[in-house]
Amino acid sequence: MRIIDAHTHPVMFKRGLTRPEVDRLVKHGRKLGVETMIGLGDVLLYGRSFTAEQIVEVNDDSAKVQAMYPDYFRFFCFLNPRLGEKAVMREVERCVDKYGFIGIKLEICNNARDACMKPVMEAARRWKLVVLQHSWSQINIRQRSFHTDPADTATLARRHPDVPIIMAHLTGCGVRGVIEVKDLDNVTVDTSGGLADEGLLEYAVENLGVGRIIHGSDLPGRSIGVSIQRVLGARLSAAEKERILFSNAARLLKLG
Amino acid sequence: MIFDVNCYLGTWPFSLVPEMSADQLAKQLARAGVDAAAVSPLAAVFQPEPMPANRALFAALRGKRRFVPLPVVNPALANWKEQLEECAAAPGVRAVRLYPNYHDYRLTRRTLRPFVDALEHHRLRLVITARIEDERHRYFALRIKGVPVADLAAFLKANPGTVPLVTGLSVNEAPQLAAVCENFLADISYQENVELAAMLRGKLSTSRLMFGSLAPLVSVAAQTGKLSAPDFSAAERRRIAFTNAARFFSIPHADRR
Numbered sequence: 001m002r003i004i005d006a007h008t009h010p011v012m013f014k015r016g017l018t019r020p021e022v023d024r025l026v027k028h029g030r031k032l033g034v035e036t037m038i039g040l041g042d043v044l045l046y047g048r049s050f051t052a053e054q055i056v057e058v059n060d061d062s063a064k065v066q067a068m069y070p071d072y073f074r075f076f077c078f079l080n081p082r083l084g085e086k087a088v089m090r091e092v093e094r095c096v097d098k099y100g101f102i103g104i105k106l107e108i109c110n111n112a113r114d115a116c117m118k119p120v121m122e123a124a125r126r127w128k129l130v131v132l133q134h135s136w137s138q139i140n141i142r143q144r145s146f147h148t149d150p151a152d153t154a155t156l157a158r159r160h161p162d163v164p165i166i167m168a169h170l171t172g173c174g175v176r177g178v179i180e181v182k183d184l185d186n187v188t189v190d191t192s193g194g195l196a197d198e199g200l201l202e203y204a205v206e207n208l209g210v211g212r213i214i215h216g217s218d219l220p221g222r223s224i225g226v227s228i229q230r231v232l233g234a235r236l237s238a239a240e241k242e243r244i245l246f247s248n249a250a251r252l253l254k255l256g
Numbered sequence: 257m258i259f260d261v262n263c264y265l266g267t268w269p270f271s272l273v274p275e276m277s278a279d280q281l282a283k284q285l286a287r288a289g290v291d292a293a294a295v296s297p298l299a300a301v302f303q304p305e306p307m308p309a310n311r312a313l314f315a316a317l318r319g320k321r322r323f324v325p326l327p328v329v330n331p332a333l334a335n336w337k338e339q340l341e342e343c344a345a346a347p348g349v350r351a352v353r354l355y356p357n358y359h360d361y362r363l364t365r366r367t368l369r370p371f372v373d374a375l376e377h378h379r380l381r382l383v384i385t386a387r388i389e390d391e392r393h394r395y396f397a398l399r400i401k402g403v404p405v406a407d408l409a410a411f412l413k414a415n416p417g418t419v420p421l422v423t424g425l426s427v428n429e430a431p432q433l434a435a436v437c438e439n440f441l442a443d444i445s446y447q448e449n450v451e452l453a454a455m456l457r458g459k460l461s462t463s464r465l466m467f468g469s470l471a472p473l474v475s476v477a478a479q480t481g482k483l484s485a486p487d488f489s490a491a492e493r494r495r496i497a498f499t500n501a502a503r504f505f506s507i508p509h510a511d512r513r
Binding site for chain 1: 271272273287288390391392393394396427445446448449450451452470471472473474475476477478479480481482483484485486
């Protein structure tokens with residue numbers, strides 16, 4: 001079965017940048033059937049307050065990995081929306097024009113409902129990019145001033161219905177997260193997150209429709225073997241598994 | 257062959273996962289390639305004393321050769337000796353499980369010394385549950401955290417002759433505990449990384465690790481994916497999947513295919 005891993009961090013805290021490390025990751029991915037990895041950058045390298053220079057550094061590191069295996073990796077442009085419209089537009093333009101990045105990645109620099117998201121979404125609209133928003137239930141974490149709850153991702157999607165959004169981390173968002181975005185057709189959910197709660201993937205398929213779920217591992221902290229088996233072991237048809245593991249991401253991200 | 261050391265019967269009140277019979281659980285495990293398991297009762301987490309849940313477990317697993325009953329004892333209750341004696345007398349029991357954080361006692365408690373002596377007397381092994389549920393995803397009103405590493409370390413140092421299996425240690429906790437104590441084993445239910453073996457190498461030997469899934473609350477198939485990590489040798493994979501657990505639970509050699 002063909003597989004796209006739509007949520008990976010090939011470089012994390014500067015590890016994964018060397019040729020042998022990248023070779024090893026690609027070999028492992030290919031062995032498990034992953035034919036394309038979507039890289040999202042070293043998004044926690046400087047905590048949650050990246051300067052413009054640090055953002056450039058992270059995206060340049062992503063580009064280095066992409067250059068080693070241009071047919072295997074496609075990257076999203078990591079942004080700090082708090083840096084403002086000018087910095088956001090400049091970095092998106094640079095990453096799209098220079099590196100061919102295909103999406104925008106947002107982590108924990110701010111909450112997705114903040115006003116600083118407006119230029120980010122405008123950039124996504126202008127360059128026709130998908131926005132992947134880190135999302136995790138804040139009921140127990142309680143960091144909502146900068147950490148996005150699924151309800152906040154839903155707010156973002158409601159404000160920008162013409163921008164395709166990936167709500168990251170099905171497990172972190174849980175049943176409540178699925179319910180939050182149920183009526184928002186511009187939101188797709190990736191399967192990454194913590195331990196694979198039994199039945200949650202089937203619940204998401206039942207409530208969102210299979211077309212709105214894509215496979216992601218969140219490596220290196222998580223395992224590709226686990227994320228793939230989560231899908232393959234689910235009570236879903238072969239056609240549904242194929243869509244989650246490959247076709248949905250291929251269509252959303254316009255991958256050949 | 258895969259043996260699951262962290263498996264349950266019963267329901268978790270904050271989960272949509274339906275209750276399963278032992279046969280249904282066996283089928284679910286088999287579908288994911290898991291051959292056998294040590295099974296504990298989830299009801300013992302919440303009920304005021306564990307024996308009714310243990311008795312239901314013994315009845316449910318009677319005659320089920322795939323399963324080793326792993327009953328729960330609450331040593332903070334005055335009747336812990338009776339609990340232990342009844343568990344030790346039940347067919348197939350080779351170990352007992354503790355839920356310290358769910359039963360509101362600390363592993364530094366004085367009564368645990370005679371409890372450990374009694375375990376030795378009954379020739380029972382010990383399983384300590386560091387956590388079942390990821391604290392980030394728990395029910396909002398259930399303010400229960402994992403067992404602190406410091407408490408586990410204090411217990412292990414106070415009982416150097418005991419080598420318990422600790423289930424549910426997080427990615428950070430297992431190496432922290434291993435840095436200060438050698439007399440414990442751990443399951444991999446919460447251990448995950450794209451290069452799991454490399455992450456654990458030098459911190460926790462595969463001779464001390466066992467496969468645990470947290471079934472039926474967590475996808476067993478997903479958990480078995482950890483065994484496909486690229487950097488485990490075939491021998492290491494066998495140890496984690498089966499051999500270490502077989503030794504711990506005294507599974508007869510003939511069954512060790």
